[in-house]
Each structure stands twice: as C-alpha cells, then as structure tokens.
Amino acid sequence: MSESKSEPLFPAIRDVAEVTDSLPESKRVEVEEAQDEERPVTEVESLCMQCHENGVTSFLLTSIPFFREVIIMSFRCEHCGYKNNEIQSAGAIRPNxxxxxxxxxxxxxxxxxxxxxxxxxxxxxxxxxxxxxxxxxxxxxxxxxxxxxxxxxxxxxxxxxxxxxxxxxxxxxxxxxxxxxxxxxxxxxxxQSAEPKEEQPExxxxxxxxxxxxxxxxxxxxxxxxxxxxxxxxxxxxxxxEQNVALGLVDKDAAPQQQAVAITSVDDLKDDDRIGGGFEGNEELFVFPGSCGSCGHPSDTIIKKLNIPYFKDVLIMSTSCQHCGYRDSEVKSGSAISPLGKKITLKVEDREDLSRDILKSESCGVTIPEIDLVLQSGTLGGRFTTLEGILDQVYEELSEKVFVDAKADGGAYETFLEKLKAVKNVDMPFTLILDDPLANSYLQNIYAPDPDPNMEIVTYERTWDQNEDWGLNDMKVEGYEGDPMLENNEVKEEEKAVAAS
The missing domain is CATH 2.60.120.1040 (ZPR1, A/B domain)
Structure with missing residues (x-):
C-alpha cells in the first residue's frame, strides 16, 4: 500500500527556493510543464495599469520562519515590461x-x-x-x-x-x-573607469x-x-x-463610550503591560490641563491615587497627547518622606520573578552586579510596572539611543547588550539591587505577609550628602508659623551687627 504525503498549503519560503535551485536548467521547463497543476505558484491574468494591456499576476502562499504565513503577489506585463510586487498577511490581525x-x-x-x-x-x-x-x-x-x-x-x-x-x-x-x-x-x-582600478578599503x-x-x-x-x-x-x-478604528475593528461611533472606559480604567494609567491585583485606591481621577512636551498642543495630565499593600500611597500620573501620539507616565510618592533609606536585594532565578510588581521612584538607583549595570537615581524617572517591564525599558533605551563603535571598543558594548538580553530573558540568574535613600521604592513580595526567601530589605540612615542632595538639611517642618518678614529683618540686623563688630 503506497503512502501519499500531502503538500502543505503554506510551504516554507526556504523550501520553495531550495526545490527550484536544485533542478538542472534543462529540466526546469519539463518539470514545470509536467507539474503545472501542483506547483505552489498560481498565475492569474490581470490588467496592467501602465499600458492597459493584460499581464500576469503570480500568487505564492508561503510561510516565513519565526514569523507567520503570508501571500506574495508579483505582477509582470510582457507588453511594457512593468513589474510590481506586494505582500499580504494570510493570518488574522494580532491582539496587540x-x-x-x-x-x-x-x-x-x-x-x-x-x-x-x-x-x-x-x-x-x-x-x-x-x-x-x-x-x-x-x-x-x-x-x-x-x-x-x-x-x-x-x-x-x-x-x-x-x-x-x-x-x-x-x-x-x-x-x-x-x-x-x-x-x-x-x-x-x-x-574611476578611466583610471586603473585599485583595491580600496571599504x-x-x-x-x-x-x-x-x-x-x-x-x-x-x-x-x-x-x-x-x-x-x-x-x-x-x-x-x-483610533488605531482600532483604522483597522476596522471598532465602530467609530462608539468613540465616546470607549474613551470614557479608557480614562476611568486603572490599567491605562500604569506604565507597562499590566498592574498587580489587589491594589486599593481612590476611584476619583484628577485631570490637570497642560501642554504636550513634544508638539506643544494642549494636553491633559490624569492623576490617580493608589494604595499598595504593605507599602504606602502613590500617585500615578499619565499624559497622552491626541495630536502627536506622545505618551508618558510617572509615579510619585503620596506619603511623607521616610526617616531612613531602603535597600532591596532580590535574587532572580526563574521567569516567574519577572512578573513581580515594582515601583521605582525617581530617587532610586538600580544595580545588577553580574553584568556591571548601574543606573543612577533619576534614570528613567518614576516607573510603576513589572520587573520584566523595567528591564525591557532599560534594554530599549541602551540599544536604541546609545551608539558605540564596535571596532573601537573591541565589541565590549555588544557583549554587554547580549548579557543584558540574557538577563532580560532570565537565561542566567542575576541579582537586582534597588537603593532608594527616600525609601519610596517597592518590590512585590509574592510570599506576603510572610518574608520572601529570595528578597532582602535593609534600612539605613542617610548621609549628610544624601540629605543635601534632596534638600532635607534645610527643610523646616516645625516652628515655621512665624512671620517670615520679621525673621528676615532679625537676620539682617544680626548680620549688620556682626559686620560692624
């Protein structure tokens, strides 16, 4: 009993090329004529838009490795020589x-x-x-x-x-x-053609x-x-x-309802793909008018207050410009400044740790010793996301906005990016250190209220320089009820007396 093997509807483009190239030139025409009905390319007669004569459009159903199925279309007119090609996706529109x-x-x-x-x-x-x-x-x-x-x-x-x-x-x-x-x-x-050609370096x-x-x-x-x-x-x-309307997925008449849902949803105020569950917060949203930092058009900033369990209240601020599409979000602490600083150390061993929620304030520094990554305080601003989201943003910023000559540094920067990507995909265990002098940063404890065996939290007293950097040495929180004008006059009189003496 003979076995019949069915041809795939979307053969890999590499397989199609290999089968075509493996045939001798003398036999290609014979094979094409003998297997005309079974070949993957379909030809359809169509009108040429240049000379208005009939040309031929060829369709090829194929799949691209590590991507998906596509339809490749190629047109050729034998009368005027006009050529054109196009590609269309053979799959459904992706959810994202x-x-x-x-x-x-x-x-x-x-x-x-x-x-x-x-x-x-x-x-x-x-x-x-x-x-x-x-x-x-x-x-x-x-x-x-x-x-x-x-x-x-x-x-x-x-x-x-x-x-x-x-x-x-x-x-x-x-x-x-x-x-x-x-x-x-x-x-x-x-x-160059008139002169003798010499090999020149690229x-x-x-x-x-x-x-x-x-x-x-x-x-x-x-x-x-x-x-x-x-x-x-x-x-x-x-x-x-607007993008869903352009793709034909949403009716444009439903815009007010969709926008109202989007504005009142907490998920649209976070920085990345998702936000941890169980957060308690005030459902009221505060809208402050302003201008877009990219195009200058009027743009509103939406602020929402959230309470993170086992931490404190935070303010999430989101800005979205309807004119140029610029979007930005930031997180600020909604509580008093802590008297002590905080240092959080997490040992990441598997991909489950990437789903931990993380609040990185603008005063927090991030360090990964295994790849010599050090982010000073203020880098990336305040971010409320997941550990995966913060690593993705670090990689995107370093890979897109920093250019280093690979020959000048001997490929060291490319090696660093490769290690960073391995850390981002947890191909190797690593240690994440969050050092926040103001203790406004947070890393989710998945074992709460029990202690996390892979996470260590240490509090410490800030140095005088750290207090000076954040303006805490000159901050007066008690005894400020007096008249500042009288106090200034008294200070000036004392200065005059010291100068006269």
Whole structure:
C-alpha cells in the first residue's frame, strides 16, 4: 500500500527556493510543464495599469520562519515590461500592535529580512525619515534603502527648480542612504573607469536604527541566530482607539463610550503591560490641563491615587497627547518622606520573578552586579510596572539611543547588550539591587505577609550628602508659623551687627 504525503498549503519560503535551485536548467521547463497543476505558484491574468494591456499576476502562499504565513503577489506585463510586487498577511490581525527595532552597525546587517504590511510605519531616526503605511513588501534593509533612494530621486530635478530648500533636505537623505549602501555617483564611476582600478578599503558605515511600528502586528524584522540577538528587539503594545478604528475593528461611533472606559480604567494609567491585583485606591481621577512636551498642543495630565499593600500611597500620573501620539507616565510618592533609606536585594532565578510588581521612584538607583549595570537615581524617572517591564525599558533605551563603535571598543558594548538580553530573558540568574535613600521604592513580595526567601530589605540612615542632595538639611517642618518678614529683618540686623563688630 503506497503512502501519499500531502503538500502543505503554506510551504516554507526556504523550501520553495531550495526545490527550484536544485533542478538542472534543462529540466526546469519539463518539470514545470509536467507539474503545472501542483506547483505552489498560481498565475492569474490581470490588467496592467501602465499600458492597459493584460499581464500576469503570480500568487505564492508561503510561510516565513519565526514569523507567520503570508501571500506574495508579483505582477509582470510582457507588453511594457512593468513589474510590481506586494505582500499580504494570510493570518488574522494580532491582539496587540508590535514594534521591531534593529540596530545596523555594519553592512552585514543590511541583509536582514524585512516584512512590511500595509499598516506598517517605518522610522529611521538618524535620517529623520518616516515612511508612512503603504502597500506590503517583502525585502531586506538594503532593498528598503534602495527603494528610498529610487523614490526620492524621481522628482529631484523638479524640486530643484521649484523649491531649493526641499531639494537640499531630500538630497541629504539620498546621500546618507548612498553612503550606507556604499554606492557612488555616476560621475565618480566614470572617473574611476578611466583610471586603473585599485583595491580600496571599504568605506566605513555610519550606524543607524530601523524601527517598524505595525498596529496590526503583521510586520517583522529578522533576528540573527536567536531572539537573544543584541541588535534586535521586539515590543508589543495595546492599540489605541483610533488605531482600532483604522483597522476596522471598532465602530467609530462608539468613540465616546470607549474613551470614557479608557480614562476611568486603572490599567491605562500604569506604565507597562499590566498592574498587580489587589491594589486599593481612590476611584476619583484628577485631570490637570497642560501642554504636550513634544508638539506643544494642549494636553491633559490624569492623576490617580493608589494604595499598595504593605507599602504606602502613590500617585500615578499619565499624559497622552491626541495630536502627536506622545505618551508618558510617572509615579510619585503620596506619603511623607521616610526617616531612613531602603535597600532591596532580590535574587532572580526563574521567569516567574519577572512578573513581580515594582515601583521605582525617581530617587532610586538600580544595580545588577553580574553584568556591571548601574543606573543612577533619576534614570528613567518614576516607573510603576513589572520587573520584566523595567528591564525591557532599560534594554530599549541602551540599544536604541546609545551608539558605540564596535571596532573601537573591541565589541565590549555588544557583549554587554547580549548579557543584558540574557538577563532580560532570565537565561542566567542575576541579582537586582534597588537603593532608594527616600525609601519610596517597592518590590512585590509574592510570599506576603510572610518574608520572601529570595528578597532582602535593609534600612539605613542617610548621609549628610544624601540629605543635601534632596534638600532635607534645610527643610523646616516645625516652628515655621512665624512671620517670615520679621525673621528676615532679625537676620539682617544680626548680620549688620556682626559686620560692624
């Protein structure tokens, strides 16, 4: 009895390429004709939008490793030679949006595969370039940069005549992309062709960052090796109401009800994905009008008071700008300053510890001795999140906003980021130390009210310098009821008497 093996509906794109390349050139045509009905590519006759003749559109159902199923469409017109390709997701819209970040430090990183859906926005901060959502595309970072050069160069002669300033600004972006790609101008190539060619060292490439933001979650940037790649990062987020409307998931007429629920929900006031259960708080929200720190438009700040069990009251402040999308949140202590400082030490051994709630005040310093990570007080401001959320934010800040020449430091910074990612994924045990002179920080004890065997809390007296840094030495909390004008006059008279003597 012969066994029949069914072909998968979405074969891996690597398998399709290997089967095609393994056939000899003389037999490819014969195999294609013999297996025309079984081949994975489907061809459909369609209209060419350039010459209005009939062309051919090819469809390929395939799956991208470590991503998901996609449909690749390619159009070609035999009459005018016009070509076009597009990619669409074959899966459902994901429950969360996704942000992928890749740091490109050398030209080898330009080979990373990039999947761009029709709802994806691409940003390159170093070039001050944002590519809005358009048709889907399957390419790599090098192909993306070449498309940018091709699209921006098309109308440059006209821009040079109509608007010199716009032409200059766009030309700077084009030149920067060419420097990254290592391309030269046509004039330079003609001069080099006339002279004898000599081997020249490769031009150094300026590092840059590629960030793709897809509310539908159907875009992707390839990582190298594994998800512990120090140059690669992924972050998910909850979609806003406007993004759900744009994706067709929510009726726009339900905006007032949805916004009312979002404003009164505690979950929208926290910093990261979730907030620990069992918190008691005042249900009243305080709204203070202000202006957005990014675009300057009017923006409100919402404040809510919460009580953390076995700790104290805190104030959570959240700002969300409806004009530019800027969002920020911060946590302040809602109680008096403690007379003693506090130092919390936690030994993290498994991923369950990442779900611990953590309140890091602006006066708290964070240390992980195993990877020599030290964050001074004031870094990241006040944050109320989980241990996983604070580590994700530290990695994102260091990987995106700090650029170090890998050749200059011998790869030490890349090694540090790799260790930080291993800590973030708990691939190795580590020790987390929170040192807060004002004792306004908190780390959840999952064994409460019993002591936590992996956590140690030590209180200590602040030094004079620590009190001076936070303005506590000159703070007067008793006997301040007198008239300040009379006190100032008495001080001035005493100074005059001392000066006269």
């Amino acid at each position: 949006g996704v942000v992928y970040t890749a740091r490109v430090l050398n030209r080898g990183d330009l080979n990373r595969t990039l999947v761009k859906s029709n709802t994806c926005t691409i940003t390159i901060p170093e070039l001050e370039l944002t590519i809005p959502s358009s048709k889907g595309q399957l390419t790599n970072i090098e192909g993306l940069l070449r498309d940018i050069v091709s699209d921006l160069s098309a109308d440059q002669p006209l821009r040079r005549i109509e608007n010199e300033a716009v032409y200059t600004k766009i030309q700077e972006i084009i030149d920067a992309c060419k420097d990254i790609l290592g391309d030269t101008d046509d004039d330079d190539e003609d001069e 031009k150094p490439m300026k590092p840059f960052t590629v960030k793709i933001d897809d509310p539908a979650g159907n875009s992707f940037i390839e990582f190298v090796g594994s998800m512990a790649d120090p140059k690669w990062n992924m972050r998910t987020y909850q979609r806003t109401f």
